[in-house]
Amino acid sequence: MRNVQTVAANTFREAVRDRVLYNLVFFALLMIGVAILVGQISIGIERDVIVSLGLTAISVIGIFISIFLGVALVSKEMDKRTLYALLAKPVKRWEFLLGKFVGLVMTLTVNTAAMSAGLYIALWTVNHGLQKGDAYILAAVYLILLKLALIVALALLFSCFTTPFLAILFTAGVYVAGLFAGDLRTVHGVELDPGALQLVRGISYLLPNFENFNVMGAAVHGHGIPGTIVWQATLYAILYIAIVLTGAAIVFSRRNLK
Amino acid sequence: MGMPQGAIEIENLSKEYPYGFLSLKKKKSLEDLTMSVEDGEVFGFLGPNGAGKSTTIKLLMRLIFPTAGTARILGKSIDDVEMHGSIGYLPEQPYFYDYLTAYEVLDYFARFHGLTGSDRAARVAAMLKKVGLDTAKKIQLRKYSKGMLQRVGLAQAILHEPKVVVLDEPMSGLDPLGRREVRDIILDLKRDGRTVLFSTHVLSDAEMLCDRVGVIVGGKLRGIGAPGELMDMKAQGMEILFELSGAAGNLPLLANATRTGDRYHVQLPEAELYAALDALKAAGARILSVAQIKPTLEEYFMHLVEADRAQATAVEVSGK
Numbered sequence: 001m002r003n004v005q006t007v008a009a010n011t012f013r014e015a016v017r018d019r020v021l022y023n024l025v026f027f028a029l030l031m032i033g034v035a036i037l038v039g040q041i042s043i044g045i046e047r048d049v050i051v052s053l054g055l056t057a058i059s060v061i062g063i064f065i066s067i068f069l070g071v072a073l074v075s076k077e078m079d080k081r082t083l084y085a086l087l088a089k090p091v092k093r094w095e096f097l098l099g100k101f102v103g104l105v106m107t108l109t110v111n112t113a114a115m116s117a118g119l120y121i122a123l124w125t126v127n128h129g130l131q132k133g134d135a136y137i138l139a140a141v142y143l144i145l146l147k148l149a150l151i152v153a154l155a156l157l158f159s160c161f162t163t164p165f166l167a168i169l170f171t172a173g174v175y176v177a178g179l180f181a182g183d184l185r186t187v188h189g190v191e192l193d194p195g196a197l198q199l200v201r202g203i204s205y206l207l208p209n210f211e212n213f214n215v216m217g218a219a220v221h222g223h224g225i226p227g228t229i230v231w232q233a234t235l236y237a238i239l240y241i242a243i244v245l246t247g248a249a250i251v252f253s254r255r256n257l258k
Numbered sequence: 259m260g261m262p263q264g265a266i267e268i269e270n271l272s273k274e275y276p277y278g279f280l281s282l283k284k285k286k287s288l289e290d291l292t293m294s295v296e297d298g299e300v301f302g303f304l305g306p307n308g309a310g311k312s313t314t315i316k317l318l319m320r321l322i323f324p325t326a327g328t329a330r331i332l333g334k335s336i337d338d339v340e341m342h343g344s345i346g347y348l349p350e351q352p353y354f355y356d357y358l359t360a361y362e363v364l365d366y367f368a369r370f371h372g373l374t375g376s377d378r379a380a381r382v383a384a385m386l387k388k389v390g391l392d393t394a395k396k397i398q399l400r401k402y403s404k405g406m407l408q409r410v411g412l413a414q415a416i417l418h419e420p421k422v423v424v425l426d427e428p429m430s431g432l433d434p435l436g437r438r439e440v441r442d443i444i445l446d447l448k449r450d451g452r453t454v455l456f457s458t459h460v461l462s463d464a465e466m467l468c469d470r471v472g473v474i475v476g477g478k479l480r481g482i483g484a485p486g487e488l489m490d491m492k493a494q495g496m497e498i499l500f501e502l503s504g505a506a507g508n509l510p511l512l513a514n515a516t517r518t519g520d521r522y523h524v525q526l527p528e529a530e531l532y533a534a535l536d537a538l539k540a541a542g543a544r545i546l547s548v549a550q551i552k553p554t555l556e557e558y559f560m561h562l563v564e565a566d567r568a569q570a571t572a573v574e575v576s577g578k
Contacts, residue, residue, distance in 0.1 A: 006366065006369045006370065014355065017357040018357060082355055085354065086367070086370070090341075090371070257321045
């Protein structure tokens with residue numbers, strides 16, 4: 001595990017030095033802008049607007065970072081040949097992959113935590129304090145983070161066997177398709193022959209169901225988020241990530257570097 | 259105990275790369291390589307660009323995987339990841355994380371060898387000094403020149419005191435001073451009893467440093483042995499350097515001589531040497547040196563490369 005830690009810490013350091021966290025400035029400006037705006041125009045729905053916009057921004061910014069940096073994790077190292085010296089050391093290839101994954105998830109965690117803090121500050125400023133229901137925002141943020149970790153795993157898998165450009169397309173494609181996985185499962189009333197219908201349903205179960213991580217509605221309206229949803233989503237993410245990373249490790253373990 | 263084991267033993271190692279539409283065609287980049295590098299020797303791997311030197315080294319480092327064949331380092335399969343803790347590797351045109359300083363990059367690599375805090379700090383500091391980067395250790399690598407990166411690469415390769423050191427084109431990108439320093443480092447490693455395998459296309463480096471060399475051309479090993487052995491030891495004739503001032507008379511020898519001021523330089527078959535020396539003595543010449551003419555490693559190398567090209571052309575012609 002020491003090797004995984006070392007790679008992870010360095011991946012985090014890379015993100016910090018390559019100014020990935022600068023996106024927080026954008027988020028901060030967005031929150032300030034929204035806070036000022038809702039303070040002037042909306043009556044009674046300030047909280048909803050801020051939470052809704054804040055969580056959406058946390059999710060969208062996170063998705064961009066997960067896809068682009070997730071794909072770059074390995075492909076950039078292969079392209080620049082920085083992993084040559086490393087892989088000749090007593091380091092197993094899966095340790096390198098896992099380290100890269102953990103490093104980016106650490107970066108995303110720090111980034112998301114900072115954005116959440118920004119969101120709470122904006123809420124506190126507008127509402128002159130926090131309410132009990134605001135605690136559910138944390139649960140929503142946690143689920144967003146799980147979703148981001150899953151996207152990173154997918155990006156890593158694709159980047160192990162295809163070009164960075166295609167890997168970005170595939171990851172984005174699976175993400176969008178995964179948003180509709182639930183709909184595909186319950187598809188009916190469409191004119192499809194039974195075989196094709198079975199196929200669509202089969203695919204829907206293979207796709208990661210990203211709707212499992214979406215509790216934004218409940219968080220925005222300050223409704224409770226049941227613990228079952230949280231732990232089930234956690235288990236789902238862990239399992240799915242484990243399978244995807246195992247696949248990535250198998251592909252990468254036999255990959256010839258240029 | 260069986261036969262003494264070589265530090266690096268390569269058996270029938272081959273590597274093919276698929277290419278073309280649907281990767282149906284295969285290009286052989288290394289063909290059936292069998293050789294060994296003895297414990298404690300400095301071995302030079304020679305060949306023109308694209309000959310298969312880097313392919314062999316990358317196979318040994320498990321950066322690419324062989325189509326056929328096996329290799330062992332220090333008696334252990336190259337698949338044994340732990341064994342890689344006892345070897346050091348400098349990639350060709352090395353490139354490291356440019357957001358790190360030289361100190362940080364070496365510290366990072368040292369962690370994979372299980373070196374603990376204080377040991378790591380001491381080792382890294384000593385290594386930076388050794389490769390002449392002591393004053394630049396706090397500068398991010400993005401500001402480094404190619405030669406400086408090469409030094410970082412060398413430092414990370416030998417940082418953990420490996421028993422076997424594999425260097426891919428260690429002199430490339432270095433100025434004469436840098437080359438000299440790398441040569442000294444290789445000699446230091448040899449003095450410490452470590453085994454060094456390095457690839458180069460600079461033959462003078464190989465001639466100066468290596469106990470043995472292997473010449474690889476077109477993916478095949480064409481010759482292996484001590485540099486002196488490899489070249490035909492039989493002298494190709496004699497060479498006399500002499501001074502002759504004033505009127506040179508009508509010495510027939512001078513017809514074939516090259517003149518620089520009062521100095522003459524002449525090559526002749528060994529059988530004619532004594533007669534020529536007598537004639538020169540009679541003419542009042544001052545003999546400066548008499549030496550055998552031996553082919554250089556470069557001539558040997560060119561001979562192999564040209565033979566390979568001729569063979570390739572012949573195959574192409576007969577193929578048509």
